[in-house]
Amino acid sequence: MLSSLRAFLILFKFNGYLASPNVGPSFGKCLAVGMNSPNPYVQHRGQPRNRQTAKLVILLLLLALACLTCFGTAYYLFKTSYETRNLGLGRAIYADTPTYQVDVSTHVNGPRVVQSTERFLAYLPHSGFHNQRIAFENALVLARILGRTLIVPPIRLGNKPIPYYPFDRLSRQLALADKTGLKHCADVPSRLALPSECLDYYDSTLLPWNSLVDLTPVKTKQDLLPRWNFSEEWFSEELGITDDEEIRYFRDQTPYQYRLVDNGGGANDRTWYTEDIAIDFLAQQTQRLLVFGTLFGSTRLKLEVEAHQMIRKEIRQAMTIAHPVLDDISQSIFRALGGAYLAIHLRASETKFRKSSQVNAQALWWTLLHCWYNATADEILELEEQMQGTSTQPRTLSGTTYLSTPSARQCKPLDDVEKYALASASRSKCRQSTAHPSRLSVMGLNTPFLYIATDLNNSRHQPLLDRFRALFPCVVDISDFSQYLNPLDHTINPMDGVPLRTHLFPFLDALVAAKATRVVGTKGSTFSYYIEDVLWRRFHNVPIKQRG
Missing domain, CATH: 3.40.50 (Rossmann fold)
Structure with a gap:
């Protein structure tokens, strides 16, 4: 590029000073003679200084425009080439298999309209997929028994799962693990080093539950509301709940603190858990939102009411992989x-x-x-x-x-x-x-x-x-x-x-x-x-x- 620019400047100088349309073909010789001649009648012809300055300014403007055009074109090609690559690969997904699209509508278009009288139940996921699955099953059962809409976090898959922490710390960890603002990481080509903010980008990914499990039978009997981030503002922004008195938190400090029972429970039959919470007690709570920490544990729900056992059986049957x-x-x-x-x-x-x-x-x-x-x-x-x-x-x-x-x-x-x-x-x-x-x-x-x-x-x-x-x-x-x-x-x-x-x-x-x-x-x-x-x-x- 520098050699081309140098050639351009030489050509411009030659055309401007030695080949001007106002100068005859013998001007070069005359000029040379005149400069060395003592004859006072020989005049030195040259372009006015202001014309030289104008041409130099025009040249610089043209060069600047050319540079901007080159950089703009390069940036456009950089962006669109990798976007096209990713879109092309996306179109190739399942090219030799039946068409399958992950349902991301709730993530792209936002959640459904929330009713002012609607009541909710939320929980904090953690650990690997199967611990998340068990917690999700328990949450589905509890929400249906209580007649509350379940706020459903996505599945987190990866080789570095978020382990269990006490309630407040787990909330912070989930909020910090969000990928908001990192979409550009997926566009970085493999031959380039990842920026520092992208180093952990591929260690995990979030998927909606219906991408691995057919929730159709479940959704016919209870309401689900996806939750795609764990910021403190989510409850107010998405649910319209701004009054803290409308939220009841169950802040666990150990993984097996709370067991949920439908028969009153008792210390004699507890193996892992230190406290029992009666489901009847939860049913009496008037707050619009109940928030639990972990709900993982195959024995987290101790159900003796036959109708409740049937709900759990139905939900567990729906947890078959469907991909x-x-x-x-x-x-x-x-x-x-x-x-x-x-x-x-x-x-x-x-x-x-x-x-x-x-x-x-x-x-x-x-x-x-x-x-x-x-x-x-x-x-x-x-x-x-x-x-x-x-x-x-x-x-x-x-x-x-x-x-x-x-x-x-x-x-x-x-x-x-x-x-x-x-x-x-x-x-x-x-x-x-x-x-x-x-x-x-x-x-x-x-x-x-x-x-x-x-x-x-x-x-x-x-x-x-x-x-x-x-x-x-x-x-x-x-x-x-x-x-x-x-x-x-x-x-x-x-x-x-x-x-x-x-x-x-x-x-x-x-x-x-x-x-x-x-x-x-x-x-x-x-x-x-x-x-x-x-x-x-x-x-x-x-x-x-x-x-x-």
């Missing part, structure tokens, strides 16, 4: 496995589960052999002795210990119909030659597929899973079905531009596990309980299991 892309992919994997397989769900990467991963893996192992294949403790112990050469894992759970657990006492062996379906699927799609020969004494010739859903990375190389791979000839996980996963690469949250693949992956894993003939999960995991109690039972037309 077109996830449904299509999981169904493709289900068919690829022949429509019949066994599954385990092992949580082992988080600190809580990492410490007990050996015991949990052994419990899953014993469930497979004792519960489903009716093997005795002696048979399983003998099998483990024979397989020690193929597994580096120590024996951390004895048969006597496992067989004394409630899950072992209540387990149900595979019936003939299930065994036939499993054998048919494995015969047609699984090579049986790679399994340990000792399996024949327990499982017979046609060992089924085993699907492993887990949060462990590179599960094929995890010693924790060696015993399963040694026993089953066909052990598979989500990585074996990469040909079906491409649609996940095109799922983007339209509200903040965050790619959703990593956030949706655990749900896909759960759906595949839940469609298995049998599935067993990790003790103490709300995610595993969700798969066992809700998803698996819904897919197999079995009444869901209620906890609490």
Whole structure:
């Protein structure tokens, strides 16, 4: 650019001083002679100084205009190229699958009109998805019993969840985690470093609940009002509640402070909670808004009134994952496995589960052999002795210990119909030659597929899973079905531009596990309980299991 400008100036000087239309072709020579000649009659011709200044000003103005035009064009291309890229990718979402759009109308167009007589119930979400889901279920149940509109926060997905804090601090944390004013972060191209304010932008994303769960049955029976930020002004700006006396806060200081009961409760039957609040007492409150902190906890609501129990059952049944892309992919994997397989769900990467991963893996192992294949403790112990050469894992759970657990006492062996379906699927799609020969004494010739859903990375190389791979000839996980996963690469949250693949992956894993003939999960995991109690039972037309 500098060389072009230099050439332009030289050309302008030549044209202005040596090639003026008012000067003859021999002027250059005359001028040279005249300057060196003592002849007083030779005149020095030159342009008036004011004309030179005018041309210089015009030149500078033209250069300034050119620079502004260049910078303006560059800025326009910078903005529109990345916006076009994002919009194009957005249009490509689910290009090879049925059209699916996340409902963001309440976020874009604002909430519905609030009635002056309308009464509300709000709560503060925290922790991972399944803790948020349980809190949401409890809030839905409580709001319907009380006849109040539930203020619904979005789902927060990410690898850095907001943990539980006492009420006031949790309120501040949620307000600070808002992405307002950071929309430009999604437009920064990957080849450029993110600005400092955008460093945590992709760590989390917010989604409306109806993007993962079909709330249609719920919304036919109660009112819901989305809440997309946790600023202190939200209640006054969106609900028109400006009088503090119209709000009643239940400011918890510990995660298990309040239990909500419909029968009066009592200290004798409390296990986790320190205080009981009667639902009848809440029904008598005249404030327009009741605000709770955490509502997480499978036993948070102690319901003995049959009508209340039915409400909870109905709401929990509605909490099945309903996402077109996830449904299509999981169904493709289900068919690829022949429509019949066994599954385990092992949580082992988080600190809580990492410490007990050996015991949990052994419990899953014993469930497979004792519960489903009716093997005795002696048979399983003998099998483990024979397989020690193929597994580096120590024996951390004895048969006597496992067989004394409630899950072992209540387990149900595979019936003939299930065994036939499993054998048919494995015969047609699984090579049986790679399994340990000792399996024949327990499982017979046609060992089924085993699907492993887990949060462990590179599960094929995890010693924790060696015993399963040694026993089953066909052990598979989500990585074996990469040909079906491409649609996940095109799922983007339209509200903040965050790619959703990593956030949706655990749900896909759960759906595949839940469609298995049998599935067993990790003790103490709300995610595993969700798969066992809700998803698996819904897919197999079995009444869901209620906890609490």
